[in-house]
Amino acid sequence: MTPPDPSLLGPLITQLRLARGWSQQQLAAALCAAAGTPTLTRHEVSRWERATRTPGDHWRRHLAAVLDAPAGLLVDATVRGRRPGPAAARSRSALLALAHRWAADPSTPLLLAPATITSVVRRVADEDGPGWCAAVGLAELRRLDDLAGGADLAPVGAYRLRCVVRALRRSGPNGRQRLLPTLAETAQLAGWLDGDAGRLASGVDAHRLGLRAAAATGDRALAGHVLASASHLLAGAGDAEGALLLARAGYAGARRAASRGLRALLLHRVALAAALTGRAPAGRQALDAARRAAETVEPATEPAWLYWLDGAELAAMTGRALVALGRPGPAVPLLGEALRAAAGPRGAAVYGSWLARGLVRLGEVDEAAVVAGAALRDAVRAGSARAAAGLAETDRRLAAHRAEPAVRRWRALLADARPFLPAGGVRDAPPPGWGPEGTG
Known part of the structure; x- marks a missing residue:
């Protein structure tokens, strides 16, 4: 097993904590005392150290204070952990x-x-x-x-x-x-x-x-x-x-061996990725083919590993591709349908982040900020880096309207929630050659 890298935030917190002879419970108690809030537990400290979640600016400041570490050291370790x-x-x-x-x-x-x-x-x-x-x-x-x-x-x-x-x-x-x-x-x-x-x-x-x-x-x-x-x-x-x-x-x-559902799924993956790379004609062509394939999908005949591919999921995939293709009008109703049918918080967070992006493109900024706020709460509940990454892209879209009161409320909510979002959810730009950011 590769030893922990103290240049990354999780192992660095562990190293600094152990240097003081503290347990995770003791560190959590010290942070609560410094912040004047009793809400942080040893479980959250454990998530930080295992790099399944990343402390935001608020908790990083208090970590630097109680662990007697330079704030810049923690920031640098956070940035390194966010980049592939x-x-x-x-x-x-x-x-x-x-x-x-x-x-x-x-x-x-x-x-x-x-x-x-x-x-x-x-x-x-x-x-x-x-x-x-x-x-x-x-x-x-x-x-x-x-x-x-x-x-x-x-x-x-x-x-x-x-x-x-x-x-x-x-x-x-x-x-x-x-x-x-x-x-x-x-x-x-x-x-x-x-x-x-x-x-x-x-x-x-x-x-x-x-x-x-x-x-x-x-x-x-x-x-x-x-x-x-x-x-x-x-x-x-x-x-x-x-x-x-x-x-x-x-x-x-x-494709020759694929069920109808798998064929539709693969075409949807092509459509979304093509749209995200700026290949709009290829994206539209794949999306049209995916829709035709989806018309004949019979969930009961699909392989067990495709049990989740139902009408709501197909609608969500179509909506995501349409937003990426710059066609938010038909995308918003589809994503709204998928959001209402979401079975758990991660799905709600992912669908909500795409719906908010579509609403921003339509000029419905206030509604987009409200939808994004609900998706953010679901992302915290879900513990999904993918859901949190989608919201990071949504935040970039909303940032162009930062003077709007609804967007100011959204950004305040995001600042409060950052300590509880999973690691990898708020990325800096990927290194050269990795690919365009903000795909969500």
Whole structure:
């Protein structure tokens, strides 16, 4: 396991706390005393140290005071933690190369070496999950993902991945072959949860393992699903170019074997990524094709891993693409429908952030600020870096109207909520070559 990097905020807080001989409870008590509020608990300190959430300006000032550390040191560590580093860039390049190779010839099984499995599992499963992990199967974890964010569920996904790998190692050749689809599905879900928790490099690596496992079984549809998930992960991290390459590879390799729902999903991923990269004609073409495919989707006939693809989700995907294409008029009703049907706080936060962006484009700034405020509360509840990143983009859109009273109220609410947003949610510009920011 890679030792903690004290140049990043989480390990730095741990190092400074231990230097004073304090427990997390004692640090929380000192912060509450300094801030004059009893609301902070040791659980929030734990989230900061594990980098699942990032303290905002308010709590960073008090951290600097009670830990006797230069405020600039904490700010610099925060900025470093928000940028995709070299590990994420390497993971991205490796996944793009593998996806291109698979799409060129989906019938060729990809090598699934034991060393590959071990290296990915070490990166994803770097912490023990809560005690109830053992009671959560893959199907249950998928449905929990509808209700909670990666900050809470990533350790559970890591636990499930370890369980599958242990079973794989104990099995003979026939047993291993039967377990490969489960490995592919589990790696995809663990990677999605890791990415949603703000751990992009390990999330991308897990998707690469999922692609190898799906290809080893010859299941083109499952491989396409893994790439659709990875595409959306990169889009949410600001890498629309990478997202487009993965979505196109997934569609090229899986379209002949794909169900109607998977075909619609992959086309939607292409449409959104193309729109975010400024390729409006390609985005419109893919969106039109996705709509045609969606007209014939029958949820009862779709694979189990596409259980979530219903009318509300298809409406949300169409709405997001339309906002990205600069067509907020038809997008706003679709996103409103999706928001009303959202099953949990993360979905409500993601849909709400896109709805607010559409409303800003329509000139409905007051309503956009109200919608963004509700989405912000849901993002705090969800513990999802992806939801928080979408709101960071919404804030950039609202900033052009900062003189409006509703926007001033929104920005005050955002300032108060920043300490409770998950890590990775408010990004600085990505480094050169990573891709355009603000994809949400």
